[in-house]
Amino acid sequence: AQSVTQLDSQVPVFEEAPVELRCNYSSSVSVYLFWYVQYPNQGLQLLLKYLSGSTLVKGINGFEAEFNKSQTSFHLRKPSVHISDTAEYFCAAADQGAQKLVFGQGTRLTINP
Amino acid sequence: DTAVSQTPKYLVTQMGNDKSIKCEQNLGHDTMYWYKQDSKKFLKIMFSYNNKELIINETVPNRFSPKSPDKAHLNLHINSLELGDSAVYFCASSQGWSRGYGYTFGSGTRLTVV
Numbered sequence: 001a002q003s004v005t006q007l008d009s010q011v012p013v014f015e016e017a018p019v020e021l022r023c024n025y026s027s028s029v030s031v032y033l034f035w036y037v038q039y040p041n042q043g044l045q046l047l048l049k050y051l052s053g054s055t056l057v058k059g060i061n062g063f064e065a066e067f068n069k070s071q072t073s074f075h076l077r078k079p080s081v082h083i084s085d086t087a088e089y090f091c092a093a094a095d096q097g098a099q100k101l102v103f104g105q106g107t108r109l110t111i112n113p
Numbered sequence: 114d115t116a117v118s119q120t121p122k123y124l125v126t127q128m129g130n131d132k133s134i135k136c137e138q139n140l141g142h143d144t145m146y147w148y149k150q151d152s153k154k155f156l157k158i159m160f161s162y163n164n165k166e167l168i169i170n171e172t173v174p175n176r177f178s179p180k181s182p183d184k185a186h187l188n189l190h191i192n193s194l195e196l197g198d199s200a201v202y203f204c205a206s207s208q209g210w211s212r213g214y215g216y217t218f219g220s221g222t223r224l225t226v227v
Contacts, residue, residue: 032215034215038154042220042221043117043203043218043221044216044218045218046215046217049215088154092215099144099163099168099169100146100158100161100171101158101216103156105154106154106156108154
């Protein structure tokens with residue numbers, strides 16, 4: 001069964017600095033990968049997804065992620081963060097043909113002025 | 114119009130009570146889900162329905178009973194509420210899993226059992 005590990009529970013960064021949120025998944029079969037963002041007291045919003053094709057995926061709000069099959073990773077990056085990026089970020093994965101999405105534990109991104 | 118709407122947004126109730134949470138989606142999606150987010154923000158799937166048919170039931174106590182009257186609605190009824198049921202419950206829907214659309218989430222229902 002698929003499992004997802006987000007390697008950092010909290011990531012503090014300064015405003016306008018770059019950030020990387022790390023995510024590893026377990027399954028070696030064909031997989032769909034997603035990043036979601038949850039702002040305080042809100043639901044989850046899709047940032048980006050990888051289904052197939054180019055390993056570099058661009059999403060909303062200036063975020064991008066790179067699929068690395070050999071490392072079974074799907075790290076999220078942003079070159080310059082803003083205060084408004086403060087939120088909880090979730091990586092999720094599903095094996096193709098599976099009925100459910102499995103989430104990582106979440107990474108809290110805190111932006112300091 | 115909200116794509117996936119849940120009611121109520123907040124629910125405070127006493128132990129032992131029975132309560133329901135409602136979910137509706139206007140996206141025309143075939144599949145709907147209930148997820149539970151615990152105090153540590155961990156998200157775990159509870160149930161999934163596809164065209165009113167239960168397809169996932171993840172080791173959830175039978176005090177929890179989902180009901181899908183049509184493919185646009187998936188309600189969650191909880192009997193004999195316990196303190197450990199306190200969490201945020203999210204409803205979600207998806208277009209068609211094989212296409213990898215991912216989910217559209219509702220804004221959540223924060224359940225507090227006292």
